[in-house]
Amino acid sequence: DGGITQSPKYLFRKEGQNVTLSCEQNLNHDAMYWYRQDPGQGLRLIYYSQIVNDFQKGDIAEGYSVSREKKESFPLTVTSAQKNPTAFYLCASSPTRGYEQFFGPGTRLTVL
Amino acid sequence: QKEVEQNSGPLSVPEGAIASLNCTYSDRVSQSFFWYRQYSGKSPELIMSIYSNGDKEDGRFTAQLNKASQYVSLLIRDSQPSDSATYLCAVNMLKAGGTSYGKLTFGQGTILTVHP
Numbered sequence: 494d495g496g497i498t499q500s501p502k503y504l505f506r507k508e509g510q511n512v513t514l515s516c517e518q519n520l521n522h523d524a525m526y527w528y529r530q531d532p533g534q535g536l537r538l539i540y541y542s543q544i545v546n547d548f549q550k551g552d553i554a555e556g557y558s559v560s561r562e563k564k565e566s567f568p569l570t571v572t573s574a575q576k577n578p579t580a581f582y583l584c585a586s587s588p589t590r591g592y593e594q595f596f597g598p599g600t601r602l603t604v605l
Numbered sequence: 606q607k608e609v610e611q612n613s614g615p616l617s618v619p620e621g622a623i624a625s626l627n628c629t630y631s632d633r634v635s636q637s638f639f640w641y642r643q644y645s646g647k648s649p650e651l652i653m654s655i656y657s658n659g660d661k662e663d664g665r666f667t668a669q670l671n672k673a674s675q676y677v678s679l680l681i682r683d684s685q686p687s688d689s690a691t692y693l694c695a696v697n698m699l700k701a702g703g704t705s706y707g708k709l710t711f712g713q714g715t716i717l718t719v720h721p
Contacts, residue, residue, distance in 0.1 A: 524707065535693070535713040536649075543707050551708070583648055592697060593639055594709060596648040 496520070497597035499584050504602045506571075506578070514569045514600045516584030524587040525567035526594060529553060529580045536583065542567055571602065579604045608632065609696050611712035618719055624681040626715050628694030631675070637697035638670055638677045639709065644690045653679060684719040691716050 497518045506512045516525065527539040538551030542561040556575025561567055567586075571578045581601050585594040608631045618624045626640075637656055641649035655661045655668040655677065667680040677696075681688055695709040 526708065536711045538708060541708050549707070592637055593651055593654050594695075595651060599648045 497584060497586055497595060499582075499597040499600050501600060502598065504600055506602065506604050508604055509573045511570055511572050512602070514571065514582055514584075514602070516567045516569065516597060517565055518567075518586045518597075519565060520586060520588070520595070521564070522586035522588050522595075523564070524589070524594075525561070526585040526587070527551075527557075527559065527567070527569045528583040528585065530583060531580050539569065577604075578602055608698065609694055609710050609712040611692075611694050611715045613713055613715060615716040615718050618684050618717070620684060620686060620719055620721050622684050622719075624684045624688065624717055624719065626679040626681075626692050626694075626717065627676060628678065628696075628712055629676045630694075630696045630698075630710075632696070632698040633672075633675065634699045634703065635672075635675075635696045636699060638668070639695040639697075640666075640668060640677075640679045641693040641695060642690045643693060643714065649693055681717075684717075686719050686721055689717060689719050 500515045524543045526541040528536040537553050539557050540559040542548035545564050548559050548561050558570045581599050583599045584597040587594045611628050640653040642652050643649040653668040655670045658670050661668045665682045669678045691714040693714045694712040
């Protein structure tokens with residue numbers, strides 16, 4: 494089955510710890526995106542990548558880091574510098590930059 | 606100033622009625638427009654794409670685009686309780702030279718409730 498997978502579904506982290514969220518796609522899409530969604534809020538763009546080994550900051554990149562070493566994978570690291578990391582994290586991919594995006598199931602991160 | 610605006614709702618309609626969701630955007634040269642449906646606790650799902658002025662129909666859904674007035678709408682005919690969700694409007698905005706920023710700009714979403 495083609496699609497976007499995110500793991501884990503739920504993640505609990507202690508304050509001061511870095512944590513990495515996985516996003517993999519087998520749709521052969523060039524572009525990949527990371528969003529954050531807080532309860533009752535819209536989507537906020539963290540980072541995006543249009544090609545392997547290249548990525549751009551979104552609107553709220555502080556406290557996050559990414560890599561794009563393979564076309565299929567775009568992991569997000571939430572660092573201890575992120576002040577309020579508890580949120581729903583969504584990964585998306587797009588066949589062409591700026592066009593329709595398809596979302597993974599999301600990872601719900603809770604900082605204890 | 607927000608670039609993509611939607612009424613947050615909630616919009617409440619009775620079962621079987623037409624639900625009308627609206628979205629306005631600030632960039633005159635935007636080319637691609639999308640509607641997503643997001644159930645509570647789930648990820649957004651693409652339900653409609655529209656690229657040119659006019660109407661586009663897909664089953665009970667109709668997207669309407671008016672670039673001159675800078676709005677895009679989504680009509681849901683014969684609304685069902687299963688349509689209750691948040692609907693997100695997204696726009697591919699272009700730079701002055703006509704190239705894409707390479708990302709979509711999302712509205713805050715409209716909560717739709719369809720009651721039996």
